[in-house]
Amino acid sequence: MKKIPQKWKKTRMKQMNKFKDVMDNILSEIDKGSKFVLTSHVSPDGDNLGSTLAMYRFLNKTGKNVYYVLDDDIPSGLSFLAENIEKLSSSQFDDNNYIFISLDCGDIGRVCVSEEIIKNAEKRICIDHHYSNKGDFSDINYIDVDASSTCELVFNLLRRYEENMKTEIIDSETATLLYAGLLTDTGNFQYSNTHPSSFEMAKVLLERNADRDRVVQKIYQSNSFAYYRILGDALGTLEITDSKVENARVASITVSIDMMKKHGIGYNEIDSITPYTRDIENVEVGIFLKERKPGEIKISLRSKNFVDVSKIAAAFNGGGHVRAAGCTINDSIENARKIITDYVLNSF
Structure with missing residues (x-):
């Protein structure tokens, strides 16, 4: 022990x-x-x-x-x-x-x-x-x-x-x-x-x-039906990218305003999707992007072992902790995903 x-x-x-x-x-x-x-x-x-x-x-x-x-x-x-x-x-x-x-x-x-x-x-x-x-x-x-x-x-x-x-x-x-x-x-x-x-x-x-x-x-035991419906759509956006470090991949999931409207769920009701990005075998950093309004993307970062995501968030005027942090990127959700993923990969 x-x-x-x-x-x-x-x-x-x-x-x-x-x-x-x-x-x-x-x-x-x-x-x-x-x-x-x-x-x-x-x-x-x-x-x-x-x-x-x-x-x-x-x-x-x-x-x-x-x-x-x-x-x-x-x-x-x-x-x-x-x-x-x-x-x-x-x-x-x-x-x-x-x-x-x-x-x-x-x-x-x-x-x-x-x-x-x-x-x-x-x-x-x-x-x-x-x-x-x-x-x-x-x-x-x-x-x-x-x-x-x-x-x-x-x-x-x-x-x-x-x-x-x-x-x-x-x-x-x-x-x-x-x-x-x-x-x-x-x-x-x-x-x-x-x-x-x-x-x-x-x-x-x-x-x-x-x-x-x-x-x-x-x-933990009272999620709405709408939450599970949007979770299904969100998991459909999952992307996993290899890094230069073996067994240390980067995963990302996106949720758009249209997805939230489709399922009748609020912006503040879906943060528990974040761990799904990290809780995958051989993923070191998980990224969850959700669209607050057109051109404003909230990004949540999670890591497992060695990446300090607070430093990554700070580069985009965000902050947080070593294993959990967040920031905002003012761009489309597609561009924001590429920007933050590339930055994470370069930080390894």
């Missing part, structure tokens, strides 16, 4: 200790503040929603006025996470004297609210785990690129609050939100960002009555 290196354990513990001052600084600002605006990145995913809404519930439970603002739709498969929480658009928010908290946003271009809301905040706090985050759009940054998810950082923050206040703040609903984000960002504990701390976090959340069965059923 492969053991976790002692060096890794010590490094992770050192990282955790390093962020105690940052966490205490954030908790101090929360204690002093009375009004908060929370948001995350465009195209909501499980970690986006889990971290933001867990923070929302924490602030609400500690007597703060909290506004959840996001200029995007929540995918139907994740809407259960936002039950009983009102989501506002930027145009619906008109207030002042607030602290702004962005969660799971690697750069300011991904923050899914208006520039005015960011600019007018009394203070800006960023909680994130993306490699691409330079920490240049917030006053206080809690950025840990070694964390499995932003939900793990929120979990650490709430546990720090519990330690300082000698009380429990993570209830069943908050635990469920954090578990959802942890599960999705680790790919159900399959991805390389799954660490011992991920399982320790899961243990605590289950002890706090996280509704594991509901999360699993809603996220």
Whole structure:
């Protein structure tokens, strides 16, 4: 059995200790503040929603006025996470004297609210785990690129609050939100960002009555009929290209606006097609391209072993993680596929 290196354990513990001052600084600002605006990145995913809404519930439970603002739709498969929480658009928010908290946003271009809301905040706090985050759009940054998810950082923050206040703040609903984000960002504990701390976090959340069965059923076992119809069409676009490295091929799948219209499914409802590009024998990099609007192609990149897809995404003004990243190419979907595939092949 492969053991976790002692060096890794010590490094992770050192990282955790390093962020105690940052966490205490954030908790101090929360204690002093009375009004908060929370948001995350465009195209909501499980970690986006889990971290933001867990923070929302924490602030609400500690007597703060909290506004959840996001200029995007929540995918139907994740809407259960936002039950009983009102989501506002930027145009619906008109207030002042607030602290702004962005969660799971690697750069300011991904923050899914208006520039005015960011600019007018009394203070800006960023909680994130993306490699691409330079920490240049917030006053206080809690950025840990070694964390499995932003939900793990929120979990650490709430546990720090519990330690300082000698009380429990993570209830069943908050635990469920954090578990959802942890599960999705680790790919159900399959991805390389799954660490011992991920399982320790899961243990605590289950002890706090996280509704594991509901999360699993809603996220992984409730796909619509339309999803499977478009998945069939999408797999029909699959292309696999050999690289100069043996047993390290590149696979790509495309989904156009016309395909989404044909099956009556939304842009944010099909991201779970992405792993199909990577989960093929001898494929090192998977590429999923979906057309947001004519001439704007969202690209999701996944790798298995040695390709750092965050560097590839960065070349197109995107970002993400070593094994999972994304970017946008403004071109036709056919040209975008050729451009990104050629770039990936040249990066081997």
